Amino acid sequence: xxxxxxxxxxxxxxxxxxxxxxxxxxxxxxxxxxxxxxxxxxxxxxxxxxxxxxxxxxxxxxxxxxxxxxxxxxxxxxxxxxxxxxxxxxxxxxxxxxxxxxxxxxxxxxxxxxx
Amino acid sequence: xxxxxxxxxxxxxxxxxxxxxxxxxxxxxxxxxxxxxxxxxxxxxxxxxxxxxxxxxxxxxxxxxxxxxxxxxxxxxxxxxxxxxxxxxxxxxxxxxxxxxxxxxxxxxx
Numbered sequence: 001x002x003x004x005x006x007x008x009x010x011x012x013x014x015x016x017x018x019x020x021x022x023x024x025x026x027x028x029x030x031x032x033x034x035x036x037x038x039x040x041x042x043x044x045x046x047x048x049x050x051x052x053x054x055x056x057x058x059x060x061x062x063x064x065x066x067x068x069x070x071x072x073x074x075x076x077x078x079x080x081x082x083x084x085x086x087x088x089x090x091x092x093x094x095x096x097x098x099x100x101x102x103x104x105x106x107x108x109x110x111x112x113x114x115x
Numbered sequence: 116x117x118x119x120x121x122x123x124x125x126x127x128x129x130x131x132x133x134x135x136x137x138x139x140x141x142x143x144x145x146x147x148x149x150x151x152x153x154x155x156x157x158x159x160x161x162x163x164x165x166x167x168x169x170x171x172x173x174x175x176x177x178x179x180x181x182x183x184x185x186x187x188x189x190x191x192x193x194x195x196x197x198x199x200x201x202x203x204x205x206x207x208x209x210x211x212x213x214x215x216x217x218x219x220x221x222x223x224x225x
Binding site for chain 2: 033035043045048107
């Protein structure tokens with residue numbers, strides 16, 4: 001059973017470009033979470049999605065950031081018009097979510113660098 | 116807003132030493148406490164999820180305890196080995212989102 005897959009592992013974008021980060025959850029998991037680690041900080045929750053639904057986006061910046069988890073295919077975190085402050089490691093986790101507090105399994109992360 | 120604190124920030128021990136670190140969290144509206152082990156350039160690896168006051172969990176030489184009334188959890192490593200070197204993260208949840216501490220970075224010297 002493959003783990004959570006994220007791609008690309010490293011992404012370099014110039015200011016103003018768009019960044020698309022992909023996350024394929026573990027087989028059988030229909031719940032996906034995105035977390036961000038800014039330099040010198042801990043992991044911070046961004047958004048929680050279930051297939052075709054956003055459940056909690058309380059950690060998402062209000063502008064330029066969006067996330068989706070379509071019926072088919074990976075979850076996508078999209079950042080429009082990137083700025084230097086978006087440079088961070090973005091981690092995705094998935095869960096079978098049998099209950100609140102179910103174990104979340106993390107991917108290796110995408111390191112975004114904005115130049 | 117949950118605020119999860121971990122101490123110490125970093126720890127250097129000799130191979131064979133036993134060690135422990137602390138995670139403290141707000142005890143109100145608590146649901147679950149998670150421990151992760153995170154090696155550089157790898158995915159955070161889930162170690163334990165605990166929900167009940169007094170819970171104790173063990174995996175090999177690593178064990179954890181939980182006190183939900185006073186809001187803390189301890190992680191113990193018995194007989195540390197160089198391969199235990201990693202950052203140990205704890206996270207608390209009262210909903211589906213995890214609130215992480217900043218971790219304890221452990222280095223075990225041979």
